[in-house]
Amino acid sequence: MKTAPSSVREPPARRPDRWRSHEWIVTLPSLGWLLALFIAPTLIVFSIAFKPADLFGGVGPGWTLDTLRSLGNPNYPAIVWRTLWLSLATTAVCLLVGIPCGYYLARAPIRWRNTLVMLTVVPFWTSFLVRIFAWKHLLHPEGPVRRVLTALGLCDSAATLLYNPGAVLLVMIYTYLPFAILPIYAAAEKFDYQLIEAATDLGATRWRAFRSVFLPGIRVAIFTAVLVVFIPCLGSFVIPDVVGGPSAEMIGNKIAQRAFSDRNLPHAAALSALLTLAVLAPLIVAWGARNRSGRRAVPVQEAS
Amino acid sequence: MSEFLEFENVSKSFGAIRAVDGVSFSVKRGEFFSLLGPSGCGKTTLLRIVAGFEQPDAGRVRLDGQDLTDLPPHQRPVNTVFQSYALFPHLSVRENIAFGLRVAGRPRREIREEVDKMLRLIRMEDQAHKKPAQISGGQKQRVAVARALINRPRVLLLDEPLAALDLKLRQHMLLELDLIHDEVGITFLYVTHDQTEAMSVSDRIAVMNGGRVEQIGTPTEVYEAPRSSFVAAFIGDTNFFDGVVTALEDHDYCRLSIQGLPDVLCYNDKQNQPGDPVHLIVRPEKFRISPEPPPADPRRNTLEGVVEDVIYMGNHTRYWVRLDGHRLAVFQQHRRFMLDEKPIRWNDRVWLSWDANDGYMLERYNVSDERLVQRPPDVLTTTKST
Numbered sequence: 001m002k003t004a005p006s007s008v009r010e011p012p013a014r015r016p017d018r019w020r021s022h023e024w025i026v027t028l029p030s031l032g033w034l035l036a037l038f039i040a041p042t043l044i045v046f047s048i049a050f051k052p053a054d055l056f057g058g059v060g061p062g063w064t065l066d067t068l069r070s071l072g073n074p075n076y077p078a079i080v081w082r083t084l085w086l087s088l089a090t091t092a093v094c095l096l097v098g099i100p101c102g103y104y105l106a107r108a109p110i111r112w113r114n115t116l117v118m119l120t121v122v123p124f125w126t127s128f129l130v131r132i133f134a135w136k137h138l139l140h141p142e143g144p145v146r147r148v149l150t151a152l153g154l155c156d157s158a159a160t161l162l163y164n165p166g167a168v169l170l171v172m173i174y175t176y177l178p179f180a181i182l183p184i185y186a187a188a189e190k191f192d193y194q195l196i197e198a199a200t201d202l203g204a205t206r207w208r209a210f211r212s213v214f215l216p217g218i219r220v221a222i223f224t225a226v227l228v229v230f231i232p233c234l235g236s237f238v239i240p241d242v243v244g245g246p247s248a249e250m251i252g253n254k255i256a257q258r259a260f261s262d263r264n265l266p267h268a269a270a271l272s273a274l275l276t277l278a279v280l281a282p283l284i285v286a287w288g289a290r291n292r293s294g295r296r297a298v299p300v301q302e303a304s
Numbered sequence: 305m306s307e308f309l310e311f312e313n314v315s316k317s318f319g320a321i322r323a324v325d326g327v328s329f330s331v332k333r334g335e336f337f338s339l340l341g342p343s344g345c346g347k348t349t350l351l352r353i354v355a356g357f358e359q360p361d362a363g364r365v366r367l368d369g370q371d372l373t374d375l376p377p378h379q380r381p382v383n384t385v386f387q388s389y390a391l392f393p394h395l396s397v398r399e400n401i402a403f404g405l406r407v408a409g410r411p412r413r414e415i416r417e418e419v420d421k422m423l424r425l426i427r428m429e430d431q432a433h434k435k436p437a438q439i440s441g442g443q444k445q446r447v448a449v450a451r452a453l454i455n456r457p458r459v460l461l462l463d464e465p466l467a468a469l470d471l472k473l474r475q476h477m478l479l480e481l482d483l484i485h486d487e488v489g490i491t492f493l494y495v496t497h498d499q500t501e502a503m504s505v506s507d508r509i510a511v512m513n514g515g516r517v518e519q520i521g522t523p524t525e526v527y528e529a530p531r532s533s534f535v536a537a538f539i540g541d542t543n544f545f546d547g548v549v550t551a552l553e554d555h556d557y558c559r560l561s562i563q564g565l566p567d568v569l570c571y572n573d574k575q576n577q578p579g580d581p582v583h584l585i586v587r588p589e590k591f592r593i594s595p596e597p598p599p600a601d602p603r604r605n606t607l608e609g610v611v612e613d614v615i616y617m618g619n620h621t622r623y624w625v626r627l628d629g630h631r632l633a634v635f636q637q638h639r640r641f642m643l644d645e646k647p648i649r650w651n652d653r654v655w656l657s658w659d660a661n662d663g664y665m666l667e668r669y670n671v672s673d674e675r676l677v678q679r680p681p682d683v684l685t686t687t688k689s690t
Contacts, residue, residue: 197357198390200377202404202455212407216394 042276048269057263067266071274076254080274083250086165087233090172094180094229095222097173102184102221103214106191117185120178128175132242135171136162139243163245171239176232180225187221188214223286231279251275308333308491309354309459314363316349323349324360325515331459331493331508333368336485338494338502341512342538347495350512351461354493355384367458383452387464389444391436397447398423398432404455422450425484442473449484459491466501478505499539503527511535532668536585537676543632544674545584549576557660560584564628568605569660576665583669588633590662593623595646598657606657607632611650613680624680625654631679632656 049067054060105116123131138145139161149155161167191214199209215222237252244250251271259268307330316324324346331337339347352358354365356377365372372380383404391400401422405415423429426446431439439447445465452460465481466474482505485492496502502509503523511518511526511534519531530536533544547560550567558572560582568584576582592598598606609627623634634656648654 192388192390194386194388194390195392197355197377198384198386198392199403199407201355201357201382201384202407202451203378204403204407205378208407212403213392216392219394 045269045276046273048266049273051266053264053266057265059265067270070267071270079249079251079254082165082248083234083252084278086169086172086248086250087230089169090176090233091180091226091230093169093173094177095225097177098180098184098225099215099218099222101177101181102188102218105181105185106188107193120181120185123178129238131175132171132238135167135174136243139167139170162243163247165244165248168240168244168248168250171243172233172236175239176229179228179232183221183224183228184218187218191217227283234275234279307331308335308368309493310364310366311350312364312366314350314353314360314365316346316353316358316360322515324353326363327515327517328363329510329517329520331491334489334491335507336482336492336494336505338496338506338509339512340496340499340502340509340539343497345512346515347497347512348463351384351463351493351495354380354382354459355461356380381458382461383455383457384461384463385445385448385452385465387467389436389448389468391444391447391451393436396433396435397428397439400436400447401451401454403451408455418454422454425453425487426450441469442477445469445477446480449481453484453488453490457490459493462492462494464496465494466496466498474501481505503539511538513538529664530585531666533583533585533666533670533673534668534676536664536666537673541588541633541635542585542677543588543630544669544677545586545630547582547584549578549580549582551578564630565607568663569603570663570665571661572665574665574667583666584663585666586632586658586663588622588635589620589637590658591632591634591636591656592658593625593634593636593648594655594657595648595652597655601657603660604657605660605663606655608653608655611648611652611654614648614650621648623648623654625656633677633679 048059050063050065052060052062052064052066101120105113105120108116137143140146141160141162143161146155146161149161155161195213195217196206196209199213200206204212235252236250237256240248240250240253241256244253251274255268255271255275258264258271309331311327311329314324314327315322327346327350339350341347349358353360354372356372356375360373363373367381372382392403395403398419402415402419405418410418419432420429423432426449428439428443428446428450431443436444436447445468448465449460462481466477469477478501481492485505494502494506506523508520508522509526510520513534519526519535521529526535527539530539536542536544545560545562545565545568547562547568549558549572550561551559552572553559553569556572557569558576558578559567560570561567562584570582570584574582597608598604607627609625609630609632611623612626612631613622613624615622620635620637623636625632625634
């Protein structure tokens with residue numbers, strides 16, 4: 001006789017609440033670290049923004065809102081906008097290039113894989129500054145890239161490759177691409193590729209399977225890649241300083257200028273606070289969204 | 305006869321290993337067909353060739369006359385239930401089942417109705433919102449079956465779907481699969497290394513070994529009439545005898561001379577002639593074992609030996625009996641055990657008898673196949689007999 005199953009095993013019960021309520025003690029050391037080295041300095045920077053500047057490049061006594069008012073400088077919106085779109089564009093291109101790169105690194109034959117990962121990381125062995133100046137040399141009007149392009153007739157003699165937002169974008173992509181590739185590679189290597197087979201078996205094309213199964217499968221790594229590219233981009237200052245020039249200034253340059261040339265610390269602090277808030281706001285929104293969907297994903301177990 | 309899924313000379317190598325070696329056979333419409341064999345015999349490769357995940361080096365695969373060989377997986381009217389289930393971890397049970405229809409771009413309403421129907425078939429209506437990580441192994445297996453069946457494949461491919469489950473659940477899911485097969489009427493191609501699984505649900509079984517098909521037949525045929533020593537040893541337990549035909553008797557029978565044993569009578573369906581060497585098998589449960597000589601019967605063969613080992617299994621007892629140069633496995637059920645059946649113990653002198661029709665002569669014999677049959681090690685028995 002064939003009968004239906006009456007019971008099926010349920011996943012194990014969650015840990016007892018008593019244990020969970022003491023979990024926070026374990027996080028104390030990292031919480032202390034975060035408090036001393038991130039939260040406190042940030043709050044100090046925020047508070048400096050409400051102080052007057054003194055004549056010697058320091059911070060004067062008392063409180064003032066003058067600095068915040070000076071943020072209304074008509075040059076700032078353009079710079080903020082440029083900072084945002086350069087960072088977004090860099091992030092987008094890094095993802096667009098990083099996802100296929102990570103995928104192919106993970107799918108490469110095992111004897112090739114370590115060499116390829118090595119090649120991704122090897123630029124880090126040279127100083128960051130040296131590499132940026134190398135780019136300046138490459139893109140220089142008398143540099144090799146320019147000469148080759150002119151010889152091929154791909155660029156007219158009046159065009160400049162250096163000192164424009166395009167050059168900043170190129171060098172930022174160059175700089176941050178490995179940071180996008182590595183987390184995506186790590187996730188792609190752990191991905192269960194039988195899921196791709198299952199998707200194509202169910203009628204999905206390779207591209208559809210990649211989109212509907214692979215990308216959701218590595219979404220945490222994509223999120224990580226966005227963070228580690230976008231946030232440093234927002235704050236970058238050396239790259240626009242070296243290859244950007246005045247027409248490609250970013251907020252980072254303004255902060256440096258206020259701190260080092262104008263010796264106006266409160267103004268620099270106000271700009272920094274603005275940048276920090278700009279970075280934190282999307283993070284907090286994303287974190288909130290994740291928490292809400294996370295709660296939905298763990299529904300109450302029903303008796304069967 | 306309707307030949308539905310046809311393999312024609314299919315071969316596939318991985319490097320120097322010939323995983324599938326010139327396989328030709330066909331599966332009938334609506335059949336529950338099993339590919340049975342030890343790991344590495346090529347059964348999974350053959351399944352993956354049907355699914356389109358592997359390209360054969362040579363040969364064709366046809367489904368209802370249509371050549372599938374060069375079609376990519378997503379264009380084949382077949383679906384797979386994977387050994388690891390391969391459920392999409394980011395989708396709920398409902399979304400997993402709906403995947404095929406959604407990819408096909410079917411209207412929302414229709415998808416909802418079809419998925420509801422499938423959830424009812426696998427009786428998981430109340431688990432539809434859960435993620436794969438939140439359901440048990442048996443439930444995952446059922447979702448995997450539903451996800452494949454909803455596309456109404458012409459053939460459902462099952463790659464060891466029960467291997468990850470524990471014994472009780474496995475037996476249960478096997479019956480479920482059989483029920484679903486009866487209900488949907490789709491052709492099932494079922495890969496397994498477990499002979500009891502294959503025997504209990506299959507209409508026909510192809511026994512594979514070393515990339516080749518050893519024998520195709522109903523479970524009864526492959527068990528009762530194995531053609532090769534591999535099939536005999538891989539499915540069930542077996543005793544092997546090498547002999548030579550000495551005489552023909554009563555048209556259908558022949559007398560065999562086997563070294564160390566008195567002549568035995570055997571049904572001669574292979575039309576062997578005197579002088580032909582033969583390989584005879586007798587299944588352990590075909591023997592009758594008794595402490596007294598059995599009554600004389602011209603149709604029965606009788607041997608005399610000494611019990612070397614006894615293993616009580618509950619529903620039967622296994623005896624290993626030592627004869628001159630032979631060690632035979634004997635399985636016997638009990639009738640009124642402890643009442644009027646006298647227990648047989650180690651070192652007892654016993655008589656074995658079997659019907660001449662219960663011996664079967666193999667077509668192909670390979671001495672290495674005898675290793676597939678499990679026997680207690682000799683070391684154990686020597687210590688016991690002292």
